[in-house]
Amino acid sequence: MNNLSPKNNMFSSPEARLAVIAIVVFITMAALSPERFLSPQNMTSMAFQFPEFAILALAMTITMLTGGIDLSVVGISNLSAVIGATILTQFAGPDIAGIEMAMWIGIAIAISISVGMLAGLFNGIIIAIFGLPPILATLGSGLVFTGLAVALTGGSAVLGLPSGVAWLGNETVFGVPVPVILFAILALGLSFLLARTSFGLKIQMYGTNPLAAQFAALDVNRLLMKVYMVSGVYSAIAGMVIMSRANSAKADYGSSYLLLAVLIAVLGGINPYGGYGRIIGVVLAVLSMQFLSSGLNMLQVSNFSRELIWGMLLIFVMIVNTQKGFKLNLGKTPQTKSGK
Amino acid sequence: MDFVPENALVIMEGVTKNYDGVVALDNVDFTVSPGEAVCLVGENGSGKSTLIKILAGVEQATSGRITIGGKVYDTLSPRLSAAAGVMVIFQDFSLFPNLSVAENIAFSTQLGKNRRLFNKKHVYEIARKTLDRVGVDIDLGTIVETLPVAHKQLVAICRALASNARLIIMDEPTTALTEREVSILLDIIRRLKKDGVAVIFVSHKLAEVLEVSEKVVILRNGKKVAQGPASTFDAASLTRNMTGRDVAEASPRPIDPSAPVLLHVKDLHKEGAFENINFDLHEGEVLGVSGLLGSGRTPLAKALFGLVVPEKGMIKLGDKSIVLGDPLTAAAAGIGYVPEDRLTEGLFLTQSIVRNVSIGRLDNHQNAGLLNMKSLFRESGDWLKRLKVKTPDIGSPVTSLSGGNQQRVVLSRWLSRAPKVLILNGPSVGVDVGSKSEIHDIIHELALSGIGIIVISDDLPELLATCQRILVMKSGVITDEVSGKNITEDELARRMAS
């Protein structure tokens, strides 16, 4: 085993506990309402629902690994979607088809992702070069990005996209929904990045001890800029999925996803103070959330109770994590428990 | 049982402390009288911090008896200790950076009196009185964050006094002070002693505080190994007692006059830190830079590695000029830096040993965007083996290693980058004696292989054991250059202080 990270006891790791939670939730829901929860329709509808916020959670995750946070993910995804959609409506229109449509969609996606990358670069610069705390930097820049999207559209939805846009969010390939494939690629990509590339290892090292990273001559500024650029690109991709599923783009789509993304990342065992976290944890957190909310839907429980249960799950998991084993990973917590 | 003076303030008799079967303190007797200053000396792990923690009520003794001010305590708690007048000033001072000097001084008295309301006038009065007692003048309204370290320490002392301290325990009180600040501190201590306040200095470097102390107590491996009037000890006997042996040190190899110049430093200047720094470092040379704290040795070391930005001057490695103030180019050019504070500046504590070693080499083991784990492990493992780090698994957290081995991890990190110049800031701080001489051997070996080494330290025996030449710094200027083999420790100490 060439595992570079410190060894964790299998059962004390947050991921193992999460896996148990995900399975328990799945089994409970399946038992409570087998014919509906396990139905193919439910499976597909779940599969189409989660990728958009799950991708945002991945964007959040990479910044949290450095001990930062990206509160601008939703802003970036809407801004890039609005720009992409505007290009499509201005130059292509709803009636376009064939090669020309594919070309314009390709151009729009390329530009949208570049927008995400630039927005992330902007975050990286104000954090790395100007030294703003990430939480404030991205709170401010998130408002700017959202604001630009509002200013561009006057606050209304951009409608009239070419028919091909719908493919990304609504079609399946060999029976697997396209957004799920996309999410899988992005999650695997990030996981690979963290475990098997120099960049990924540096992210974790920086998150563990930023000062030591500086003394070890890591290029900290470039590292942070790259991290926030990756976050920006992932956010932009989430924006494409949202645009495709809504068949439109708007400045305030998915505004509830911001806190959800933070919640999933933390639930997934990402140490909010940086340095520790595994993508598998985030994936398990996403699945738990989705099983839970779909299951509750089946059981005719109101939509709003999802929020309630998410919150309870988050705090429950945090209590379990802090009470055992996780303390080591929270080495930099300003609030240590103890004290008399 | 030793002789116990009648009026003793604190009497500890047969105090023992076990941690999960490990004996940290073994049947130790210890007394302090009012107005007495005691130096409590020992290496890391000798038990001196355990003794202090027991006295402060933070830890409970496994067995033994403690009497404070005539009252016998079965168990102490922080509250009981404080009420008995035992105050500890930790190295970080435990102040509130965001509050004023006055509030920092008077906060605990306010709590002690159970005051619900905050009376600014009252608080300022208490603070003013305490500062007067100590005989210093600090603006009461200043926010503590903006104070220099020496003033923070004074505020911490005043806080202890304001809560009626009868015994003040100071943890490494002089490490962060400049010469002048130390002498001011010593004056204050003398005043306090006249007032009947007792002081315990906890330290492993005591030359400075010996002169105001009456008594020295030396601990080793949890046992009291020596005790006596301060006047009967000198640096050498302290060390011998602390370590329990005369450590045979290899002495440095003579300078090879034909070795080419490796590092050329010219007119390096940084306002308020150092000025007019000129020196050459030859291939295979070990150059010491010494000076008291605040002499500018650490800023200079950091400047050579780019962590501090000098305003002017030039650093040349071989015939290449190095961009000032950029660690990345310095490292790329072949300069390595092993920092002073291993735990906060050197190591990534929760990460594995191999990651800690290989962090500087990750890009070199990456092929087409993919890390070659095998070669990464092999290289790190090789270096650890060469530096004799004993560990069953280099994938385990670096916290599982001892201080000496952790230092070797940081060394391996730089050695794997094949440096031309290695700057070691306090190479054996917090390392046990055995490891220390092994680290010195490593330094000799590295020098033999042609690396130029700069040792920044105020540990004189260490400098004399490793360096061929020693630069002495004072107030930011190089005041002296001595050749290691024809100078004694006392002479070097004199030159540093004068």
Place this chain on the structure above:
Amino acid sequence: MKKLFSKSFWIRNETLVAIVIIAFIIIASISDPRFLSMPTLTDLLRGGIVLGIFAVGVMVVLISGGIDVSFTAVAVFAMYTTTLFLVTFVPELSWYWAFGISMLIGAALGAINGIFIAWFGLPTLIVTLGTLSIYRGFLLTFVGSKLISNLPPDMRDFSRLMMFRNTNADGSFYSLPWAFAALVIVVIITWFILYRTTLGRSIFAIGGSIESARRIGINVRATQFFVYVYVGTLAGLAGIIYASMSRVANPFDLVGLELSVIAAVVLGGARLIGGYGTLTGTLLGVALIVIVRNSLIVIGIPSTWQSVAIGVLILVGTGLPAWQAKRAAARAS
């Protein structure tokens, strides 16, 4: 070294925010002479009531070294539950009963946050993120999700109670509701707690260094607990005033406002790492946000650019001190 202080005055957030506000007012008065008038002022004050009460609470949390994002959910929970209770059972009850109940509910919800934070030692951001979801989810699932537009008469009347009302020379009408007094009272009480009680100083102390606070014997848990109960109480108050002034109790309101409030407080100079924050700064921050929201159009910026403007203000307002601090750190060795 000492010179840094006078320099720091100019980069202090209070000063910066005040300068931006004054500049805004000057530009606005030039482009529209009617801007500098009583109606503008009363609009500003009116708009600052709810935001201001929230901001004062958030400031206290930031000073203690924590953060709270759940206060909007607490507010809407307290407000809606109180209104529903009154409408269903005792619609004739006086407004101060409504206020009392709402504040009590707020305090109880704040206490839940406090328990998780002070006793379980969980990170404040995560706890309040979780309880944000819990409170709102619970409200919408179990209490109700329908708009209540027939508020109890006394609550409705409260918002019509005016401290003064008047008509300008040009015929425009202006007034200031008594609800504004609530903000004033909150500010005074908070000032008293923070600067005149040991409890308040302890809040600053734990924000400065929680470890030092423990060492000198401050009851850290009790202090933290108080902080979250206090924010909860203020949120309950802000919520009920919000309902009373908007004449409806909408369970979907308020949540989503939390980041703007935190932004206002941070603009006013409170630091996220704890220990620092002033009421003057916080109120200036609130004023700036309200002005930008209400009057951006007066200085010729279309209102669609509102959130860009607020975002830029946050970046500049927090960026300048951060940049300054970073340069100072680089200068020191």
